[in-house]
Amino acid sequence: MGLTRREFMQMMAVAAAAGVDLSTSSASAADQLYTLPSFGNVSLLHFTDCHAQLLPIYFREPNINLGVHGMAGKVPHLVGDAFMKKFNIKPGSLEAHAFTYLDFENAARKYGKVGGFAHLRTLVKKIREQRKASLLLDGGDTWQGSATSLWTNAQDMVDACKLLGVDVMTGHWEFTFGAERVQEVISKDFKDSINFVAQNVIDAEWGEGVFDPYVIKELNGVPVAIIGQAFPYTPIANPRHMVEKWSFGIRDDRMQEMVNKARDEGAKVVVVLSHNGMDVDLKMASRVRGVDAILGGHTHDAVPVPVEVSNAGGKTLVINSGSNGKFLSVLDLEVKGSKIAGYKFNQLPVFSNLLPADKEMQDYIDNVRKPHLVKLNEKLAVAEDTLYRRGNFNGTFDQLICDAMLEVKGAEIAFSPGFRWGVSVLPGDDITFEHVMTQTAITYATSTLNELQGDYIKTVLEDVADNLFNSDPYYQQGGDMVRVGGLKYEIDPAQPIGKRISNMTLNGKAIDAKKKYKVAGWASVQQIPEGTPIWDVVAEYLRNKKSVKIKELNVPKIKGLEKNAGYQAL
Amino acid sequence: MSIKRRTFLQGTMAGSVIGVAASAGLLSPRTVLAAWPQAAFDSENVAGAMKGLFSSETAADGDITIKAPDIAENGAVVPITVTSGIKGIETMALIVEKNPRPLAASFDMSPTTEGYVSTRVKMGKTSKLIAVVKAGGKLYSASKEVKVTIGGCGG
Numbered sequence: 001m002g003l004t005r006r007e008f009m010q011m012m013a014v015a016a017a018a019g020v021d022l023s024t025s026s027a028s029a030a031d032q033l034y035t036l037p038s039f040g041n042v043s044l045l046h047f048t049d050c051h052a053q054l055l056p057i058y059f060r061e062p063n064i065n066l067g068v069h070g071m072a073g074k075v076p077h078l079v080g081d082a083f084m085k086k087f088n089i090k091p092g093s094l095e096a097h098a099f100t101y102l103d104f105e106n107a108a109r110k111y112g113k114v115g116g117f118a119h120l121r122t123l124v125k126k127i128r129e130q131r132k133a134s135l136l137l138d139g140g141d142t143w144q145g146s147a148t149s150l151w152t153n154a155q156d157m158v159d160a161c162k163l164l165g166v167d168v169m170t171g172h173w174e175f176t177f178g179a180e181r182v183q184e185v186i187s188k189d190f191k192d193s194i195n196f197v198a199q200n201v202i203d204a205e206w207g208e209g210v211f212d213p214y215v216i217k218e219l220n221g222v223p224v225a226i227i228g229q230a231f232p233y234t235p236i237a238n239p240r241h242m243v244e245k246w247s248f249g250i251r252d253d254r255m256q257e258m259v260n261k262a263r264d265e266g267a268k269v270v271v272v273l274s275h276n277g278m279d280v281d282l283k284m285a286s287r288v289r290g291v292d293a294i295l296g297g298h299t300h301d302a303v304p305v306p307v308e309v310s311n312a313g314g315k316t317l318v319i320n321s322g323s324n325g326k327f328l329s330v331l332d333l334e335v336k337g338s339k340i341a342g343y344k345f346n347q348l349p350v351f352s353n354l355l356p357a358d359k360e361m362q363d364y365i366d367n368v369r370k371p372h373l374v375k376l377n378e379k380l381a382v383a384e385d386t387l388y389r390r391g392n393f394n395g396t397f398d399q400l401i402c403d404a405m406l407e408v409k410g411a412e413i414a415f416s417p418g419f420r421w422g423v424s425v426l427p428g429d430d431i432t433f434e435h436v437m438t439q440t441a442i443t444y445a446t447s448t449l450n451e452l453q454g455d456y457i458k459t460v461l462e463d464v465a466d467n468l469f470n471s472d473p474y475y476q477q478g479g480d481m482v483r484v485g486g487l488k489y490e491i492d493p494a495q496p497i498g499k500r501i502s503n504m505t506l507n508g509k510a511i512d513a514k515k516k517y518k519v520a521g522w523a524s525v526q527q528i529p530e531g532t533p534i535w536d537v538v539a540e541y542l543r544n545k546k547s548v549k550i551k552e553l554n555v556p557k558i559k560g561l562e563k564n565a566g567y568q569a570l
Numbered sequence: 571m572s573i574k575r576r577t578f579l580q581g582t583m584a585g586s587v588i589g590v591a592a593s594a595g596l597l598s599p600r601t602v603l604a605a606w607p608q609a610a611f612d613s614e615n616v617a618g619a620m621k622g623l624f625s626s627e628t629a630a631d632g633d634i635t636i637k638a639p640d641i642a643e644n645g646a647v648v649p650i651t652v653t654s655g656i657k658g659i660e661t662m663a664l665i666v667e668k669n670p671r672p673l674a675a676s677f678d679m680s681p682t683t684e685g686y687v688s689t690r691v692k693m694g695k696t697s698k699l700i701a702v703v704k705a706g707g708k709l710y711s712a713s714k715e716v717k718v719t720i721g722g723c724g725g
Binding site: 233 | 637639640641642643644649696715717719720721
């Protein structure tokens with residue numbers, strides 16, 4: 001098997017924690033983890049939000065993922081101990097590490113990295129071999145998130161997905177490569193291989209659908225419709241000028257039309273491949289009739305058990321499958337006549353030490369990376385803390401980016417977008433240029449320095465907070481809270497817009513509504529002149545520091561939600 | 571000029587349009603209709619717009635559906651479609667509560683016309699969108715919030 005001793009030890013640890021019988025060989029221990037006897041006659045495999053991570057990585061789950069109003073205390077707004085309790089997960093187990101941030105550093109060292117397309121392909125093949133008929137669905141955010149995807153104009157991921165055997169996909173960050181590039185890939189690369197579906201993208205002028213709204217595939221003689229739902233707020237959360245002729249939106253009325261149409265055309269199973277985000281999926285499931293399952297992404301929530309949502313037409317399963325290639329969901333359906341008589345669901349963590357790399361995929365990845373290795377592998381500094389991003393407020397990697405902007409750009413305040421992607425780095429490990437790119441690789445990465453007035457800064461924070469904490473999920477636009485450097489504030493998420501943010505201070509002094517402040521940022525959604533990309537700002541900062549400690553993680557004081565299941569203090 | 575043509579087409583579908591083109595600055599109001607409700611369009615609040623247009627500030631709930639984005643992709647051109655099953659519609663009006671001048675459009679319809687108007691309005695900030703229908707001398711309304719956001723930070 002060509003395992004190193006370290007890998008072998010890690011494998012043993014994984015197997016022990018998962019309750020796998022170790023009296024047999026380690027190879028069969030992995031077998032036990034990933035052997036899923038087939039069930040029913042239709043199987044759907046789903047991954048989402050891999051963010052172009054071709055190689056195995058570390059990814060820390062959040063300790064703050066607040067749910068407010070109707071979403072308080074409900075899936076997916078559970079972290080740490082609350083998550084463990086809800087899903088009855090054993091402390092210290094492999095699942096505990098996969099689904100929560102608890103004991104992250106130790107567990108990460110013990111169990112090793114997650115994901116990686118070569119390992120994912122091994123798992124996909126294994127699961128598909130155990131089933132007569134299956135589909136592999138990709139929820140999008142596949143083309144963006146790495147240096148190589150940016151530098152190859154997403155070609156590395158396009159070809160990797162074809163090799164992986166993706167059947168159907170939808171999108172979000174894909175659109176930030178521009179409308180023309182998306183259409184080029186669909187018409188050329190994906191022709192005869194991958195169906196790109198999105199019912200909610202229409203021509204802004206004429207209202208006609210831009211993409212196939214759905215595709216019907218026959219599995220074991222059962223016609224299965226997969227309806228696409230792209231990220232509804234792409235032109236708002238990302239630059240509109242990149243897709244200026246297209247209009248997005250949730251469009252659940254059109255979704256209902258498509259469900260009805262697919263059923264009329266004979267579909268016995270109708271599923272939605274969604275990039276809504278889980279709260280929006282849950283609301284949509286309560287409103288649209290006739291959908292058997294929504295397989296969703298965007299908010300990066302890994303949820304080991306489907307949520308059954310009742311609506312006027314019956315029940316809809318809502319599934320969300322995490323991010324970064326860390327999970328593969330397997331939904332097995334038993335279809336009898338036009339009814340689903342039963343289902344089984346498994347969300348498998350992809351532990352790369354337990355899944356040998358698929359040779360063909362590994363060769364492909366090595367080949368893609370070869371011309372870029374020197375740049376990718378540059379060691380910029382050593383991490384003294386775990387670096388991560390995911391969570392409602394600043395993660396340590398965001399803090400590092402904000403600190404870099406303050407220092408390199410000479411700003412008083414720094415804003416960094418609340419993206420959910422970006423891998424983790426363990427303490428003592430080198431921070432490479434590639435790591436920085438996993439946090440910053442976008443097509444509009446220019447760093448900026450502006451003078452903003454105090455009252456406008458408040459408006460920005462209120463605006464972004466409402467996009468995260470609005471009581472109605474349909475009014476939530478997307479990302480986590482904007483990350484801030486320098487500026488401190490308090491937040492009361494359950495309040496309405498205009499009333500959430502208070503007590504804004506800079507160096508202990510209250511922010512003056514009429515004073516102007518030097519604010520650094522990046523990822524402007526406006527069309528701005530091209531300038532120094534953010535990764536160069538961060539790399540310069542790191543090269544100078546050589547070793548980086550996060551002095552203070554600038555998380556705002558959160559009011560009123562001390563007992564929220566989506567919050568656990570570190 | 572193509573916009574003028576589109577507006578004209580919408581007008582022929584829905585009855586006679588008087589508000590939209592005017593609020594978009596394309597036509598001088600007085601060139602459209604002699605009975606231009608100047609006071610209603612000039613009013614800086616919803617009550618004034620309602621009074622100027624309908625001589626009343628209140629309306630009952632009615633069979634009216636507003637189709638508009640939950641969050642506007644571009645506040646400068648927010649697509650809005652209002653449909654109503656109410657019979658004998660005389661007027662359909664669109665009010666954007668938080669706009670400096672809330673009355674955005676008013677359509678005079680012939681009573682046999684189907685209750686349907688589709689247009690685009692400019693919205694300065696997050697606001698309630700109110701559709702008012704006058705039929706048989708009575709007023710009906712429905713509303714929907716459309717959010718206008720600075721954007722960015724998604725993902």
